[in-house]
Amino acid sequence: MLQPPADGRFAPPPAVAAPDLDPMRTVPFRVAGLHVDNEDTFTLELTPPHGYQFAPFKPGQFNMLYVFGVGEVPISISGDPDRPGVLVHTTREVGAVTRAMRGLRIGDAIGVRGPFGSSWPVEAAEGRDVVLIAGGIGLPPLRPALYHVLARRERYGRVMLLYGARTPEDMMFPDELAKWRAMFDLEVHVTVDRATGNWRGNVGVVTPIVKRAPIDPRRTVAMICGPEIMIRFACQELARRGVSPQDTYVSLERNMKCAVGLCGHCQVGGHLVCRDGPVLSYDQVERLLDVGEV
Amino acid sequence: MAVRRLEAAALDALFGALRRRGYTLVGPTLHDGAIVYDELTGTAELPIGWTEVQDAGHYRLARRDDDARFGYTVGPYAWKRHLHPPALRLWRAERDAEGGFELLDEPHDPPKVAFIGVRPCDVAAIAIQDRVFTGGAHVDPDYQARRERAFIVAVNCTEPGGTCFCASMGTGPEARDGYDLALTEIIAPARNGQRAEPSYLLEVGSERGEQLLAELGGRPARGDEVADGERRLAEAAGRMGRALDTRGLADALRRSLDNSRWDEPAARCLACGNCTLACPTCFCNTVEDTTDLTGAFAERTRRWDSCFTQDLSYIHGGPVRVSLKSRYRQWATHKLGTWQEQFGTSGCVGCGRCITWCPAAIDLTEEVAAIAASAQARASRRQARVAPSPERGTEAGDAAATR
Numbered sequence: 028m029l030q031p032p033a034d035g036r037f038a039p040p041p042a043v044a045a046p047d048l049d050p051m052r053t054v055p056f057r058v059a060g061l062h063v064d065n066e067d068t069f070t071l072e073l074t075p076p077h078g079y080q081f082a083p084f085k086p087g088q089f090n091m092l093y094v095f096g097v098g099e100v101p102i103s104i105s106g107d108p109d110r111p112g113v114l115v116h117t118t119r120e121v122g123a124v125t126r127a128m129r130g131l132r133i134g135d136a137i138g139v140r141g142p143f144g145s146s147w148p149v150e151a152a153e154g155r156d157v158v159l160i161a162g163g164i165g166l167p168p169l170r171p172a173l174y175h176v177l178a179r180r181e182r183y184g185r186v187m188l189l190y191g192a193r194t195p196e197d198m199m200f201p202d203e204l205a206k207w208r209a210m211f212d213l214e215v216h217v218t219v220d221r222a223t224g225n226w227r228g229n230v231g232v233v234t235p236i237v238k239r240a241p242i243d244p245r246r247t248v249a250m251i252c253g254p255e256i257m258i259r260f261a262c263q264e265l266a267r268r269g270v271s272p273q274d275t276y277v278s279l280e281r282n283m284k285c286a287v288g289l290c291g292h293c294q295v296g297g298h299l300v301c302r303d304g305p306v307l308s309y310d311q312v313e314r315l316l317d318v319g320e321v
Numbered sequence: 322m323a324v325r326r327l328e329a330a331a332l333d334a335l336f337g338a339l340r341r342r343g344y345t346l347v348g349p350t351l352h353d354g355a356i357v358y359d360e361l362t363g364t365a366e367l368p369i370g371w372t373e374v375q376d377a378g379h380y381r382l383a384r385r386d387d388d389a390r391f392g393y394t395v396g397p398y399a400w401k402r403h404l405h406p407p408a409l410r411l412w413r414a415e416r417d418a419e420g421g422f423e424l425l426d427e428p429h430d431p432p433k434v435a436f437i438g439v440r441p442c443d444v445a446a447i448a449i450q451d452r453v454f455t456g457g458a459h460v461d462p463d464y465q466a467r468r469e470r471a472f473i474v475a476v477n478c479t480e481p482g483g484t485c486f487c488a489s490m491g492t493g494p495e496a497r498d499g500y501d502l503a504l505t506e507i508i509a510p511a512r513n514g515q516r517a518e519p520s521y522l523l524e525v526g527s528e529r530g531e532q533l534l535a536e537l538g539g540r541p542a543r544g545d546e547v548a549d550g551e552r553r554l555a556e557a558a559g560r561m562g563r564a565l566d567t568r569g570l571a572d573a574l575r576r577s578l579d580n581s582r583w584d585e586p587a588a589r590c591l592a593c594g595n596c597t598l599a600c601p602t603c604f605c606n607t608v609e610d611t612t613d614l615t616g617a618f619a620e621r622t623r624r625w626d627s628c629f630t631q632d633l634s635y636i637h638g639g640p641v642r643v644s645l646k647s648r649y650r651q652w653a654t655h656k657l658g659t660w661q662e663q664f665g666t667s668g669c670v671g672c673g674r675c676i677t678w679c680p681a682a683i684d685l686t687e688e689v690a691a692i693a694a695s696a697q698a699r700a701s702r703r704q705a706r707v708a709p710s711p712e713r714g715t716e717a718g719d720a721a722a723t724r
Contacts, residue, residue, distance in 0.1 A: 049411075049412075049462050050459040050460075050461075051411045051412070051608075051621070051623075052411075052412055052424055053412075053424070055421055055422050055423065055424075057421070093610070095414065095416060095422050095612070095619050096610060096611065096612030096616060096619035097610060098610045099608070099610060099621075119637075121637035121638075122637055132420075134419070134420055135420045135421075136420060136421035136422050138422075280636055281634070281636060281641065282633065282634055282635050282636050282641075284606070284607050284608050284626075285606075285608070287457075287458070287459035288457050288458070288459060288663075289453070289454060289457075289459065289461055289604075289606075290605060290606050290607065290608075290626070291604060291605030291606070291626070291628070291633075292605065292607070292626070292633055292634070294651070294655065294659070294663075296575075296654075296659055296662075297658075297659035297661075297662030297663055298662075299663060302457070302458075314578075315578070318578040318579050319647075320641060320642050320643060320644060320646075320647035321578065321641075321642075321647070321651070
C-alpha cells in the first residue's frame with residue numbers, strides 16, 4: 028500500500044502532552060483529620076492545596092494515595108459525595124504504605140490522584156429497593172452510596188444494609204451503625220463471625236443473613252463489597268433468591284499501579300478493574316470469579 | 322506515489338538524510354551472538370551477509386551466501402524499549418519545611434529516533450502499543466512524545482524465520498501502513514562467482530518520508546520490478562515457520578479458563594518472563610517509589626513488569642495468581658483473547674519471539690491450538706448431548722460423546 032490510511036488510525040499521535048496532563052503526577056493534599064476506627068483501621072480526611080479544583084467523586088470510586096517516598100496504593104473513597112470539599116478515606120493497615128499513612132499527622136502532605144473508576148449504580152437504582160451487603164472493611168466503599176441514598180431517601184423503595192464483621196470490635200463505624208439501626212426507613216442486619224464481650228446479635232457469616240433478608244428479587248438492586256469469597260457467596264445466594272445478576276453489583280479489589288488502564292496489573296479477564304471497575308455487575312464477572320486465580 | 326527502485330548505496334544516503342534532520346539512528350546490528358537493535362553510525366554496522374536460524378528455544382546466527390543487509394527476521398529486542406523504556410523516571414519531588422512536598426518540574430525532551438529495519442510484525446506491534454498508551458481516556462505523555470519523534474523505516478520480509486507466523490495474524494510479511502518509508506530488499510543471484518549488491522523497492526507512507534525522497538536517488542521502479550517484489554512477498558507468506566488458526570480463537574480461550582490442558586505448558590514454564598520481555602506488545606509495568614538517603618527527595622520510577630511474577634497480582638494477603646498455570650493462562654488468554662475486549666485488537670502480531678526465546682521451548686501456537694481444539698471437542702460433545710445425532714448409540718458415537 029502506497030498511502031497512509033485515510034482514517035489516520037496508525038498515524039503518530041499529534042502532540043506532546045503537557046506535564047500537568049500526566050495522569051501519573053500526584054497532587055499533594057493535606058491531612059485535615061485522622062481517626063482510628065478500630066485496632067487496625069483508620070480514616071483520613073484530606074483537603075486539597077489552595078486553589079486546586081478536584082473533580083467531584085461518585086460513590087464507589089477510588090483515589091491513588093501516595094505517602095512521600097514510601098509508595099502509592101488505591102483506596103476507595105468512604106466520605107459523602109454531597110460534601111466534595113474534603114476527601115474521606117478509610118483503610119486497614121496491611122502493608123508499608125498504609126502503615127506509613129497511619130503514622131501521618133494533621134497538616135502532613137499526602138499525594139492524591141483521582142478519582143478513578145466506575146461507581147455504584149445509585150441513580151439507576153432510583154425507584155427500586157436497595158440492598159447493600161458489606162463484609163469487614165468492605166463497608167467504607169459502600170458508605171458513599173448509603174449517604175447518597177439516605178440524602179434522597181424518597182426516591183428509593185426499601186433500603187437495607189447487611190453487614191458482617193469478624194468480631195464486634197472489628198465493626199466499622201459503630202456510632203453510625205447505631206444511628207442507622209435507629210432509622211425507621213433503613214433496615215440494618217449485622218452479624219459477626221465470632222461473638223465477643225456482651226454481643227447478643229447474629230453470629231455467623233453474612234450469607235445466611237442474605238438468605239433470610241426480606242428481599243423482593245424483582246425490585247432489588249444489590250451492591251456488594253467485601254472479601255472476594257464473601258462476594259461470591261452473597262451473589263450466589265442473591266441469584267438463588269431470584270435477583271438478576273445484572274442487578275447485582277460488586278466492587279473488586281486488584282493490584283493497581285497506574286489506575287488509568289496503562290499498567291496491566293488489575294486485569295480480571297477482559298476487565299481492567301481501574302478503568303471498567305472497581306464496580307462491575309455480577310453477570311460480567313461471575314464466570315471469572317468461579318474459575319479463580321483470574 | 323509510485324514505487325521507487327534504489328541501489329544499495331541509497332541506504333547510506335538515507336542514513337545521512339535522517340541524521341541531518343536530527344535523528345539518532347537505531348537499527349539491527351550484531352551483538353553477543355544475536356541481531357539486536359542498537360545505535361548505528363553507518364550502514365557498515367548492519368548485519369551484512371548474516372541471517373539466523375530460529376526454532377522453539379533456539380536461536381543461532383548463520384552466514385548467508387549473499388550480501389543482504391536485511392536477510393534475517395527479528396531478534397530478542399523489540400522496538401518497545403525506545404517508546405516505552407524499560408525504566409523511566411516519572412517524576413521527582415522535594416519535601417518542604419511544613420511537612421509537605423512539591424513535584425519538581427523537569428524538562429521532558431526525549432530524543433528523535435529513526436527506527437531502521439522495522440519488520441511488518443513490529444510495525445503492527447507499534448500500532449497496538451499506540452492503542453494501549455494513547456488510545457484511551459488517559460494518555461501516557463512520555464510514550465506519546467517518543468512516538469511522535471520516531472521515524473519508521475520498515476523492511477518487508479521476503480524470508481520468514483522458523484518461528485514466524487505473521488501471515489496468520491494478518492500483520493505481514495508486508496507492511497501495509499504505519500511506516501514513514503518501507504523497503505523490500507531484492508537479492509539477485511550471484512553471477513560468475515560475483516555476489517550481486519542488493520537493490521531495494523521503496524514505498525512512501527507519510528509526508529515526512531516523502532520529504533526525504535530527493536536525497537535518496539534511484540528511479541521509478543519498472544512494472545516487472547514491482548511484480549518481482551510482490552511475488553517474493555507472496556511466496557514468503559506461504560513459507561512461515563509457524564501457523565495459528567485465529568478463527569474463533571478468542572472465544573475458545575474465553576471458554577477454556579478451566580481447561581486442564583493449561584497444566585502442560587505450566588509444567589514446563591519456568592516463569593522467567595522472557596516471553597513478556599521479548600514480546601513487542603507486552604506493556605505491563607510497575608512503579609517504584611524511593612527516596613534518597615536524606616529523605617528530602619523522592620522519585621517514582623516506572624519499570625517493565627511481567628504477568629509471570631506473583632507480585633503483579635499481589636493484593637494484601639497474597640497474590641491473586643498463585644499457580645504458574647494461572648499466570649501462563651493469563652498471558653496467553655490476554656495476548657490472544659481479552660486484549661480484544663480491552664483495546665479492540667489482538668495483542669499478538671506473530672513475530673515468534675516468545676517461542677524462540679522461551680528457555681523451555683514452549684510454543685504459543687502449539688499450546689493455544691491444543692486449547693482451542695479441546696474447547697471445540699467440548700462444544701461438540703455438549704451439542705451431541707443436547708441434540709442426539711443419528712449415530713448416537715453406536716460404538717463410535719458413544720466413544721466420541723464420552724471422550
